[in-house]
Amino acid sequence: MVLVLSALMLMAVDYRNPDALRPVRTAALMLVYPLLVSVDSPHRFYSTSGFFASQSTLAMENTALKEQIQLYAAQQRIISSVQQENTHLRAMLKAAPSASYNFTLAETLEAANDRVRGLAVLDKGSNNGVHESQVVLSGENIYGQIIEVTPFSSKVIQLVDRSHTIPVRNQRTGERALASGMGRGLAMEIKNLPSNSDVKDGDIFVSSGLGGLFPPDFPVAKVIPQGVEFKPGAAFATVKALPLVNYEATRDVLLIWRKPGVPDPEPHIEAAATPPAKDTDTKEAGTSKLAHPKQEGSH
Amino acid sequence: MASLLIAVILTIIPLGEQISFWRPEWIALTLIHWALVIQDRVSLVMAFVVGIAIDTLYGSILGQHALGYVLVTYLSVRLGLRMNPEAFLQQTALLITTLGLYLLISLWVQGVTSNSDGSWLYWATLLSSVIIWPIYHALLGYFHTQRKALG
Numbered sequence: 176m177v178l179v180l181s182a183l184m185l186m187a188v189d190y191r192n193p194d195a196l197r198p199v200r201t202a203a204l205m206l207v208y209p210l211l212v213s214v215d216s217p218h219r220f221y222s223t224s225g226f227f228a229s230q231s232t233l234a235m236e237n238t239a240l241k242e243q244i245q246l247y248a249a250q251q252r253i254i255s256s257v258q259q260e261n262t263h264l265r266a267m268l269k270a271a272p273s274a275s276y277n278f279t280l281a282e283t284l285e286a287a288n289d290r291v292r293g294l295a296v297l298d299k300g301s302n303n304g305v306h307e308s309q310v311v312l313s314g315e316n317i318y319g320q321i322i323e324v325t326p327f328s329s330k331v332i333q334l335v336d337r338s339h340t341i342p343v344r345n346q347r348t349g350e351r352a353l354a355s356g357m358g359r360g361l362a363m364e365i366k367n368l369p370s371n372s373d374v375k376d377g378d379i380f381v382s383s384g385l386g387g388l389f390p391p392d393f394p395v396a397k398v399i400p401q402g403v404e405f406k407p408g409a410a411f412a413t414v415k416a417l418p419l420v421n422y423e424a425t426r427d428v429l430l431i432w433r434k435p436g437v438p439d440p441e442p443h444i445e446a447a448a449t450p451p452a453k454d455t456d457t458k459e460a461g462t463s464k465l466a467h468p469k470q471e472g473s474h
Numbered sequence: 475m476a477s478l479l480i481a482v483i484l485t486i487i488p489l490g491e492q493i494s495f496w497r498p499e500w501i502a503l504t505l506i507h508w509a510l511v512i513q514d515r516v517s518l519v520m521a522f523v524v525g526i527a528i529d530t531l532y533g534s535i536l537g538q539h540a541l542g543y544v545l546v547t548y549l550s551v552r553l554g555l556r557m558n559p560e561a562f563l564q565q566t567a568l569l570i571t572t573l574g575l576y577l578l579i580s581l582w583v584q585g586v587t588s589n590s591d592g593s594w595l596y597w598a599t600l601l602s603s604v605i606i607w608p609i610y611h612a613l614l615g616y617f618h619t620q621r622k623a624l625g
Contacts, residue, residue, distance in 0.1 A: 178544045185537030203530035285488045294533040
């Protein structure tokens with residue numbers, strides 16, 4: 176009876192005020208983390224060790240990756256010079272420096288959970304600098320955000336979770352809307368599109384950046400065929416869109432850190448006087464952001 | 475309780491989207507098994523702790539599974555004392571009653587916290603649990619008696 180009462184009380188408290196029980200959740204997550212790792216380990220061995228991959232496949236993959244790296248290296252050079260130019264211009268205009276981002280690779284631990292929730296546990300925690308409401312990417316798409324952190328692991332809420340909503344924008348028309356998750360394996364719902372909106376099948380919704388949490392212009396979801404419905408009399412259109420992340424297959428995700436306005440206009444005004452070539456080098460050595468994930472991710 | 479640990483692992487092993495509807499309630503089955511075998515020596519606190527762990531893993535509201543497991547254990551101990559624990563039909567009746575109640579309570583809680591997708595497949599787990607029960611019960615019983623014989 177005492178236990179039943181305490182369970183009821185726990186539920187009541189958790190429902191009213193989820194923040195109050197955060198320590199309990201964190202402690203419990205730390206306790207079950209070994210279990211998660213043990214459940215995940217066969218999967219990890221099978222999929223990531225490459226034990227069963229043939230040599231020719233690996234060689235082919237290797238060549239493709241090398242080509243890609245060269246491509247990215249070339250692009251990176253252009254980007255860094257543009258970035259530098261941007262900083263100079265902003266410094267001249269005395270504008271606040273734009274936000275920039277840092278990346279780290281993390282892996283999700285495979286474990287089942289409630290079908291209507293979209294939650295996953297990552298193998299990076301506050302020891303790696305992960306913090307709450309941090310944005311998680313998968314490739315070039317938004318994966319979700321962190322909702323809970325322990326020293327070694329963290330819990331990420333996916334965009335398809337029933338209690339998650341992200342502000343989006345139609346890439347083609349620029350219309351703003353909200354994309355709400357409906358559960359794993361189900362299409363997301365695009366809300367607040369007026370009934371005279373010109374949304375069509377195949378439209379891609381990208382994050383709008385409103386709210387300041389998610390970075391703008393990352394793809395979120397694509398309208399499914401016959402996914403747009405205008406009900407007569409309804410104020411809003413009913414739009415179904417499939418998330419662009421394949422949540423069943425994705426294991427590697429990117430954690431991003433937003434660096435709000437790096438305050439370094441002064442050194443760069445001085446640097447502008449020095450020859451441009453040397454400046455490029457120091458810039459690359461100092462704040463090269465794309466070199467960082469490679470180091471972190473190659474463990 | 476190694477069997478509970480195994481049950482937890484079976485509960486969180488990832489399955490495909492469609493098959494996961496048919497995942498039996500391993501932990502509840504284990505608790506019922508122990509309630510029938512060692513009767514009132516089964517620990518309600520254990521059921522509660524496991525429930526909290528599952529709540530954390532599943533991301534459900536804290537206490538949902540804890541409440542369910544405590545009720546399942548309590549009911550099956552009480553009902554188990556009134557019947558012949560090895561009669562198959564009686565066992566099945568007890569199983570359907572307790573698991574049904576557990577699933578119903580879970581559904582209510584999910585409904586209140588708007589975590590339910592309202593699909594009839596929710597009850598598939600009851601069917602699969604009842605089907606798997608004789609095998610699971612016999613297996614757990616086999617290891618239990620063997621350990622007793624050794625010790």
